[in-house]
Amino acid sequence: MSQGKLKIIHYLNQFFGQIGGEEKANIAPLIKEGPVGPGGALNNGLAGLAEISKTMICGDSYFSENLAASRAEIKQMLTEEKPDLVLAGPAFNAGRYGIACGNVAEIATELGITVISGIYPENPGYDLFKQYAYFVETGDSAASMRQAIPNMIKLVKSYFEQGGKLGSPEEAGYLPRGVRKNLFVEKRGSLRAVEMLIKKLKGEQFETEYPMPVFDRVEPRPPVKDITKATVALVTSGGIVPKGNPDRIESSSASKYGKYSIAGLDDLSTAEYQTAHGGYDPVYANEDPDRVLPVDTLRELEKEGKIGKMHDHYYSTVGNGTAVAAARAYAREIADELVNDGVQAVILTST
Amino acid sequence: MVKEIERAGLPVVHVATVVPISQTVGANRIVPAVAIPYPLGDPKLVREEEKLLRRELVEKTLKALETNISEQTVFA
Known part of the structure; x- marks a missing residue:
């Protein structure tokens, strides 16, 4: 750079890159x-x-559907540009965007370039790529841009001012990366552990040196013994609803789900069904809603005796920046109903 | 959602395009889909071919539901 300024490359998706919305x-x-x-x-x-100096822009769907090609292209761009730092996003709670930023971070890290980004902690991009970037914590939507930008600037400044080093997540203001660093301390481990234990026994606050990972996994259920006798239900986060969206399920951050009868229905027609999802290009789903919720195929298989029965109702919500807690709550209600209605297996489709 | 339904005792197969997201959210049986805006279709195909593609995918989900697994499994 002519003025001796440090050079940054910024990664954005098509929306923030001002190319267009989901259609782009x-x-x-x-x-x-x-x-x-x-x-x-x-x-x-x-x-x-x-x-x-430059901004890299890529469509969110393109990135996730052409992962190898996108990664190769980004690697080439970064190799040619040799920036001092890469910025990505902020991605808020946009899943595909968060994962794209994470991939960019992983590539940059391989090339020895540091990445600073911004993300909502529930975005899957954070968990998958946290070790590759310094992620500033943001809100779940672009409404928090006003806080996210100054926080990112602050982190970039401290990074450069401290010669490419950043303190602990708490000190510097980024989300934990799950990276362990060696450091010298006065007190030996056994002493620190006993001190922590005493604090714990007294009910006092203490800071663990090794937070236990939280694994929320559910054991796989045993398979269906005979699918040709089983009732199979369809559930989707792809927002398929009757035309006009009678329950007014929101196009993002959905606050509800819908339950709709498909008893006797052979096909989801474009005249009667649509998607309410605001996070992907709706053209294809509106053209043929079976592309998201395969009612036509499952009915066909039911008629051929390949499954016992397609459940008379399907459940739908919009998985687009929807809070995990909300999705969990809907799913519990849905699951209870399905179990009570004698359903034995579920096909859940996501966009 | 996948996880909560499975927690309630029902085997669930997740049809999703971005498999890493599906794995992160804790789906156990995963069938990779075609594309984000059309997981079980392809507008580039003629109608009959598209229906065939969808049928193959749905049959794959049924196979997944009938398969005994001990950990997250992608039925590609």
Whole structure:
């Protein structure tokens, strides 16, 4: 850089890259000169210290559906540009975007480039890629952009000012990366452990040095013994609803789910069904809702005796930035009903 | 959602395009789908071919539901 400023490459999806909404989610990676979208505010905040020289933009669907190709292209771009730092997002609670940012971070890390990003902790991109980036914690939607940008700027500044080093997650203001670092301390381990134990016994606050991972896994259920006798239910997070969306399920951050009868129905027609989902291009699902909820095929298999019965109702919600706690609550209610109705197996489709 | 339904005692097969997300959310039986906006279809195919593709996928889900597994399994 001519002014000796540090060079930053910024990664954005098609939406924040100002290319377009879900209808443009299929664009391949491309490069724009200078900052774009949220890059403007980041660049201004870093003025005098660093500069966003180029912005990489890729469609969210393109990225997840062409992972190897996208990764190769991004690797090539980063190899050619040799930035001092990569910024990605912030991705908030957008799942595909978070995973794309995480992939960018993984590639950059392989090339020895540090990545600073922003993400909502429930975004699967965080859990999958936390060791590759310093993620600032953001809210679940772009409404929290105003807090996210200054936090990212702050982290970038401390990173450069401290010569490429950042303190602990708590000190520096990023989400834990699950990375362990060796350091010297005065007291030996046994003493620290006993002190912690005493605090715990007294009911006092203490800070663990090794947080136990939280594994919330459910054991796989035994298989269906004879699927040709079983009642199979369809559930979707792809937002398939009767035309007009009678329950008004929200296109994102859904606060409810719907239960709809498909008794005797052979096919989800475009005249009577649609998607309420706001997180993917709805054209294809509206053209033929069976592409998301395969009622036609399952009915066919039922008639041929390949399954016992297709359950008379299907359940639908919109999985788009929906809070995990909300999804859990819907699923519990749905599961209770399905069990009570004698359903033996579930096909759950996601977009 | 997959996990909560399975917790209630029902085997669930998750049809999803982004398999890593499905694994992260804790689905045990996973069938990879075609694409995000059309997991069980393909607008590029003619109608009959598309129906055939969907049928293959749904038959795969039934096979998954009949398969005994001890850990997360992708039925590709």
